[in-house]
Amino acid sequence: xxxxxxxxxxxxxxxxxxxxxxxxxxxxxxxxxxxxxxxxxxxxxxxxxxxxxxxxxxxxxxxxxxxxxxxxxxxxxxxxxxxxxxxxxxxxxxxxxxxxxxxxxxxxxxxxxxxxxxxxxxxxxxxxxxxxxxxxxxxxxxxxxxxxxxxxxxxxxxxxxxxxxxxxxxxxxxxxxxxxxxxxxxxxxxxxxxxxxxxxxxxxxxxxxxxxxxxxxxx
Numbered sequence: 517x518x519x520x521x522x523x524x525x526x527x528x529x530x531x532x533x534x535x536x537x538x539x540x541x542x543x544x545x546x547x548x549x550x551x552x553x554x555x556x557x558x559x560x561x562x563x564x565x566x567x568x569x570x571x572x573x574x575x576x577x578x579x580x581x582x583x584x585x586x587x588x589x590x591x592x593x594x595x596x597x598x599x600x601x602x603x604x605x606x607x608x609x610x611x612x613x614x615x616x617x618x619x620x621x622x623x624x625x626x627x628x629x630x631x632x633x634x635x636x637x638x639x640x641x642x643x644x645x646x647x648x649x650x651x652x653x654x655x656x657x658x659x660x661x662x663x664x665x666x667x668x669x670x671x672x673x674x675x676x677x678x679x680x681x682x683x684x685x686x687x688x689x690x691x692x693x694x695x696x697x698x699x700x701x702x703x704x705x706x707x708x709x710x711x712x713x714x715x716x717x718x719x720x721x722x723x724x725x726x727x728x729x730x731x732x733x734x735x
Contacts, residue, residue: 609733616726625677639689676700
């Protein structure tokens with residue numbers, strides 16, 4: 517009698533599932549690495565705080581959010597509204613936009629006396645121990661209308677002078693100079709379009725673009 521061979525087991529492809537899981541995990545890992553290279557500190561703190569609450573941890577002190585909150589409260593205390601100072605964020609940290617029309621006279625880099633208390637409050641917060649690790653870059657911006665005066669031959673000169681004027685006040689109010697920087701961008705980085713589709717000026721937009729932006733970010 518010829519012995520019968522046992523039936524062959526069908527080959528399974530279970531290994532494909534493990535392989536696919538490994539590839540997915542590697543992909544997620546590299547996506548995370550790329551995302552972390554463009555980390556938004558403010559957004560990161562918001563997510564971290566939300567996760568802490570979700571898993572029942574105690575409240576987490578988030579320096580950027582705390583600075584934003586305390587700065588907004590300080591501005592309300594001296595009756596500065598959002599049309600004069602707006603607080604936002606970018607991929608580095610917080611951004612305080614100072615309205616150029618409110619803080620300066622036209623074609624001038626002289627800060628109006630009534631707005632010096634706002635810069636004093638900002639300096640007071642920046643000089644406190646809890647915010648001492650923050651760097652500050654002050655950026656001057658203009659609209660697209662050319663300027664040509666003996667003091668300011670171009671918008672580059674005006675924007676740089678306004679940024680420097682703010683830095684001088686912060687230094688005078690106690691902020692360590694090594695933490696500060698000033699730069700003028702003229703009309704090269706508008707928040708909104710200076711001209712409409714027909715090339716005509718939009719005065720309201722030009723007013724928005726005349727500003728000094730104070731960027732506050734971790735070292």
